[in-house]
Amino acid sequence: MNALTLLSMDAVRSKYLRNLASQRQDILRLSSACANGPADSEDLARLSAFAHKLAGTGKIYGFPEISEAGYALENALRNEENTPAEIVRQTRYLLNVMERAIRSAKGRRARAEPVEDREESRVRYSATADTTAVSGRPVVLVIDDDEGITDLVHSLFGEVATVISRPDVPGGLAAAMEINPHLILLDEQMPDASGLDLLEQLRELPATSNVPIIMMSANDSLTSIMQALVSGATDYVIKPFEPTTLLTRSMELLKTYRTRILIVDDDEAIRELLTFRLANAGCQVVAVGDCDEAWERLEEEDFSLVLLDRMMPDADGAALLRRMQGWDGTARIPVIFLTARRSAADIVDGLLTGATDYITKPFNPDDVVKRCLDLVKAKKH
Amino acid sequence: MDRTLKHIACIDDDEDILFVVRLCLEQMGGFRVTCFGSPQDALDHICRDVPDLILLDVMMPGMDGLRALKCLRAHVTLHNVPIAFMSARVQPEEIADYRARGANGVIPKPFDPDGLSKEVRAIWSEFHRAHA
Numbered sequence: 001m002n003a004l005t006l007l008s009m010d011a012v013r014s015k016y017l018r019n020l021a022s023q024r025q026d027i028l029r030l031s032s033a034c035a036n037g038p039a040d041s042e043d044l045a046r047l048s049a050f051a052h053k054l055a056g057t058g059k060i061y062g063f064p065e066i067s068e069a070g071y072a073l074e075n076a077l078r079n080e081e082n083t084p085a086e087i088v089r090q091t092r093y094l095l096n097v098m099e100r101a102i103r104s105a106k107g108r109r110a111r112a113e114p115v116e117d118r119e120e121s122r123v124r125y126s127a128t129a130d131t132t133a134v135s136g137r138p139v140v141l142v143i144d145d146d147e148g149i150t151d152l153v154h155s156l157f158g159e160v161a162t163v164i165s166r167p168d169v170p171g172g173l174a175a176a177m178e179i180n181p182h183l184i185l186l187d188e189q190m191p192d193a194s195g196l197d198l199l200e201q202l203r204e205l206p207a208t209s210n211v212p213i214i215m216m217s218a219n220d221s222l223t224s225i226m227q228a229l230v231s232g233a234t235d236y237v238i239k240p241f242e243p244t245t246l247l248t249r250s251m252e253l254l255k256t257y258r259t260r261i262l263i264v265d266d267d268e269a270i271r272e273l274l275t276f277r278l279a280n281a282g283c284q285v286v287a288v289g290d291c292d293e294a295w296e297r298l299e300e301e302d303f304s305l306v307l308l309d310r311m312m313p314d315a316d317g318a319a320l321l322r323r324m325q326g327w328d329g330t331a332r333i334p335v336i337f338l339t340a341r342r343s344a345a346d347i348v349d350g351l352l353t354g355a356t357d358y359i360t361k362p363f364n365p366d367d368v369v370k371r372c373l374d375l376v377k378a379k380k381h
Numbered sequence: 382m383d384r385t386l387k388h389i390a391c392i393d394d395d396e397d398i399l400f401v402v403r404l405c406l407e408q409m410g411g412f413r414v415t416c417f418g419s420p421q422d423a424l425d426h427i428c429r430d431v432p433d434l435i436l437l438d439v440m441m442p443g444m445d446g447l448r449a450l451k452c453l454r455a456h457v458t459l460h461n462v463p464i465a466f467m468s469a470r471v472q473p474e475e476i477a478d479y480r481a482r483g484a485n486g487v488i489p490k491p492f493d494p495d496g497l498s499k500e501v502r503a504i505w506s507e508f509h510r511a512h513a
Contacts, residue, residue, distance in 0.1 A: 009494065012400055052440060053395070056469035059491030060401055067491045071469065 010158030016061045017102055023050060024098045031091040034084055047087075048077045051094065063101045069094040137162050138254045139179055143172035143198065144187035144216065149239075153185060156247050161254070169193040173201060176208045183254055184208065185246075188217035188228065196231055203232035212253040216241070259376050260302060263287040264294040264317065265309040265338060270361075274307065277365045278372065291315035295323060298330050304376045307368070310339035310350060318353050325354055334375045338363070386433045386505045388413045392423045392449065393438035393467065401494060402436065410498030420449030428458050434505050435459075436488065439468040439479075447482055454483050463508035465501070467492065 030047045033040065051074040058066025073090040076082050142153045142165045150165040157163050164179060166172040169192050176184060184202065188195035195215065202208045212234040217224065220238045228236050235249050261278055263285060265271050271287040278285045286301070288294050290312065298306075306324070310317040317337065324330040334356035339346070342360040350358045357371055389412050391402045399416040406412045415432065417423035421444060427435065435453065439446035446466055453459050465486035466479050476487050486504030488497070 009401070009404065012397055012404075016397065052469060056467075056490035057395070057398065060398070060494060064491075067469075074469075 010155060010160075013061045013158075014155045016057070020066075020098055020102055023054070024095060024102075026050065027091065027095060027098075031088055031095070034088060034091070044077060044087075047091065048074060051077065054094065054098075058101075065097045066094075066101055069097040138182035139164065140183045140185065140250065140254075141166070141172070141175055141179065141181035142185040143167075143169070143175075143190070143195075144185070145191055146187065149187065149216065152243060153246075156243050157250075169198050172198060173205075176202055176211075177205060181208075181211060183250055184211055184213040185250070186213055186215050186233075188215055188219060188224070196228065199228065199231050199233055214246070214249060214253070216246075259304045259373075260284045260286070261372060262294060262297060262303045262306045264289075264291065264306065264312075264320065266290065266312040266315075267309070270309075270338070273365060274368060277369050291317070291320040294320060298324065298333075303333055305372055306333055306335045307372065308335050308337055308355075310337045311341065318350075321353055321355060336368075336371065336375065338368075384433065384509070386412065386502060388415070388430075388432045389434050389436060389501065390415045390417065390423065390427055390432035391436040392417045392420055392441075392446075393436075394418055394441040395438070398438070398467075402497065405494045405497040406501065409495070410501070412498070412501075420444045420446075420452065423449075424452060424456075427453070428456050431458055431462060433462065434501060434508075435462060435464045436501070437464055437466055437484075439466050439470070450483055461512070463505055465504045 027047065027050050030043050030050075033043050034047070051070045054070030055067050055074055056070075058064060058068075058070060069090075073087070073094050076087050076090040138161045140153070140157055140161045140163045142150050142163060144150055144153075144165070145167045147167075150167070153165065154163050161182075164175055164181070166175050169190055172186075175181075186195050186199060186202075190198070195217070199213060199215065202211070202213060213232065214235045214237055215228040215233040216237050216239055217228070218239040225236050234253060237246055237249065261284070263271055263274050263278075265274075265287070266289050268289070271289070275285045275287045286297055286303075288297060292315075294306075294308075297303075308317045308320060317339075321335055321337075324333065324335065335354070336357040336359055337350045337355040338359050338361060339350065340361045341350075347358050347360075356375060359368055359371065389406055391399060391406075391414060393399050393402070393416075396418065399418070403414045403416055406414045415426070415430070417426070419441065420437075437446045437449055437453075441449075444452075446468075450464060450466075453462075453464060463485035464483070465488055466484045467488045467490050468475070468479070469490040471487060471489040479487050485508045488500050488504070492500065
């Protein structure tokens with residue numbers, strides 16, 4: 001499933017859970033009507049319709065128990081030998097299962113690890129960081145004492161991002177240092193300290209000095225917005241916000257701050273060396289050996305930068321660069337030429353073709369990494 | 382006739398189910414999906430823009446899936462289109478009943494979102510093997 005699919009699945013699952021709560025009320029009403037005297041056939045039909053619907057849907061949204069309980073109740077209603085007591089019993093069971101589903105979904109989201117469990121949580125954090133590095137999912141840290149907000153963030157980002165929540169300032173600071181989040185969502189008014197202070201502390205830590213931070217606040221005065229931005233907030237969202245607003249702004253930041261580099265070089269050793277060095281610097285790297293494959297990737301994926309071998313045996317790097325310049329989707333991606341041709345005329349020629357930078361082989365890998373990161377950073381501002 | 386499965390029509394009164402079906406079949410299966418909230422809405426449209434396969438919910442208010450199936454089967458343009466039921470009632474005798482009434486396959490509800498494309502493809506292949 002791609003990110004959009006997962007996101008949409010998660011949205012529809014949240015909607016299902018919301019409906020579940022209201023359906024639960026209706027079923028509760030019907031079941032007490034049935035328990036308090038001779039059952040009204042219309043009520044029973046309605047109950048049966050609910051049971052049927054739940055049987056056919058629960059599992060689709062990840063709640064197989066609801067499907068099973070719905071199916072059992074529907075069967076109980078169809079069997080005319082069943083006493084009202086049996087039907088009430090099955091209905092109660094379904095209601096319990098629904099309640100559990102609603103609660104488990106909440107519990108899964110508002111998980112707050114005990115603070116004293118330091119050693120264990122550190123292990124867990126690093127495990128989280130590792131898996132995200134592998135799957136390429138960004139990590140979002142939300143620091144807010146309001147369970148409603150952390151719930152919302154968990155459900156909004158679903159499986160598009162790994163969301164970690166902390167309800168207090170010390171927990172938030174510790175998590176920020178340990179998990180290297182790609183984005184921090186910060187409540188301005190925490191019970192134990194001001195979010196503004198925490199924001200300043202985060203900006204002073206090397207691990208989080210460059211991480212985008214969105215301040216969430218009920219305070220809509222211009223002064224406090226300015227203050228947050230001056231103190232280092234990347235963006236400011238006023239509570240109560242539309243969930244999509246928060247999501248859109250977050251995704252925008254995650255997109256910009258995730259650096260994806262495409263390496264195009266026919267030399268496998270160079271591809272491996274640069275992939276390793278750039279990945280260590282926190283970038284996501286895709287390395288390909290020819291221009292056709294490079295173009296396919298460029299058409300389908302977003303890259304922050306392309307490292308391009310100018311002369312390959314079967315392909316012309318300069319031609320790929322011209323092709324990139326001719327298409328809106330790729331025209332603005334900075335390109336660094338990697339080449340063994342090092343005469344001044346070659347360099348001038350390369351830059352005239354439109355390359356943003358020019359690195360000659362043999363190169364110093366540290367130098368390549370630095371120039372890549374500088375270019376990506378320059379493009380952001 | 383050499384055909385491929387590209388276009389799927391889905392009829393269900395639950396708009397969330399339609400949403401999930403569309404999501405699964407479009408995003409994961411790569412099919413074109415047309416959704417309808419009732420058989421009445423679907424009939425005209427389906428005859429003009431004939432899909433390669435039709436997914437039909439059994440229990441719907443108004444016209445239920447079994448009656449809808451009769452209507453669809455009555456159209457000559459749809460003779461070569463497999464129609465599959467989506468149903469939460471999938472006991473062996475229930476499935477046999479659906480098939481006896483002309484369904485070419487049954488997808489049990491609740492379906493597994495990840496596996497839906499595969500199930501649909503299997504029903505389509507089976508239909509065309511049998512009608513080859």
